[in-house]
Amino acid sequence: MVRPLEERFRTVRDLLPDYRVETTGNRIVVHESGTWQHNTVLSRLLFQIVGPAAARGWEIWPNITVHLGEQADRYVPDLAVVPPSPRMAEDHAVHGDSTVLLVDVVSTSSTYDDYFVKPTGYAPAGVPLYLVIDPFQESATLFSEPGERYGRETAVGAGEPLVLPAPWEFALDTGKLLYA
Template sequence: MAKVLETYRRVCKAFPDHRAEVVNGRIVVSDVPTWEHSKITSRLLKMIFGVIAEHDWEVGERVKLFLGPQADRYVPDLTVVLGEPRTRGDDEVHAQDTALVVEVASPSSVHDDHVTKPREYAKVGVPLYLLIDPAQGIVILFSLPTATGYQHRTEVGLGAPLDLSEPWKITIDTGRLIDSDEGKTSSSE
């Protein structure tokens, strides 16, 4: 893994305008998110910003999460961190110091976002992982992390309300995350 992380650092320097992650020991380089992708995170941020401001948390986009010295490196679409998080170097935040990690799935990241990342985020104690999948028309909130995975998973169709647990205590109107009525359903766990 040390060799992969060294190569990863070189890739990040060589492609500073791209999103580079280490997922399951492989380096994944992708383009900057599309406008549609960015609108979803922007709209979510508008809905949750009051709670972020109230708690004096910080928000970052394209922030590398430190999952351990010999572990993968993820770059979520949106990361909310507690006050003054621990950092590793000047570009990585300790994953356990987050309040919320958000991914918007794209066709190339579906497996990683739905399977790999929830498992790894739970192992290191990320309290809430929110996955928005416009192609499948769903939003999933993973909570109660353990060393073997998240104990709780709530899935709703885009358009249905989704409650964020403590310390958030808010309901997200997932219908406001997208432009059209396509794919909106009201299924729940």
């Protein structure tokens, strides 16, 4: 008998606690730790968002599962920004509509999932903002206005400002994210 995906997901997550394990498109995906380039992009992003997040009392969480619904996938973004006392599905899973921003940095193995699969799961779950930073394309894409799909997709090249709408209301300096 084949075990349900959720049960297999939990087993893999328990067996590999040092890895990011998620279900994406009815697949169990295991991500190794990021490269130094991947982590440098995340560090540069943190330098820009930590002040605005702290001023609002928000927290920045790496390695948290996003609960998208009972029968939906379970994604683990590179970073999640959450308000005080977010609604949790479990200790390791925050409800998507209880986030302020989710971020993924594209790796060679995640391009399709980050650009196409995850936005179709995040939007109906009410994730307000999903940011995809792509060091290979030297670009950043912000998905916003969630509904059945995201109503808005804003893509900019490295060096162009990317405005994060309310409740952020400030512009990321993408040049500082993607250039040394």
